[in-house]
Amino acid sequence: MIPMSWYLIFSAALFCIGLYGVLSRKNSVAILMGVELMLNSANINLLTFWHYYSQIRHEPQMGGLVFTAIVFAVAAAETAVGLALIISAYRRRQNIIASDLTELKG
Template sequence: MIPLAWYLIFSAALFCIGLFGALARKNAVAILMGVELMLNAVNVNLIAFWHYYAQMRSTPYVHGLAFTTMVFVVAAAEVAVGLALVISAYRRRQTPVVDELTLLKG
């Protein structure tokens, strides 16, 4: 059996990679990919804690799976809306670089 700490270390590393990707990149699609990595790190944490909690209890609870499903739904909606905004901004300015997208400035 894999210890819980390994899952947490993996999740923390995945979250840090996603955070670095979201903060260091200038391309809008790369920023969205970084945010997706951070959401996947949260999913790894939820599933790991659910698995170890379910092993301690005699009756299996599905709270961890329900939360993970909600995170997947939010991630899918975020990708759909974010990609639509990026495509719309790209069609207007012909650049995916976030620093050059000043559509919302008055």
């Protein structure tokens, strides 16, 4: 059996990679990918704690799986809306660099 600390270290590393991607990239699509990595690390945490808690209680609990499904649904919606905004901005300005898209003027 793999110790819980390994999952948490992996999740923290994945979150840090996603955070680095969000903070260091200028491309909007790369920023969106970093956010998705951070959401996936949160899913790993939820599933890790759910798995170990259900082993301690010796009864099936569905809370961790439900939370993970909700996070997946939110991530899918966030990706759809984010990509729609990026495509719209690209059509208007022919550019998807995040620092150039800060103006609200058309």
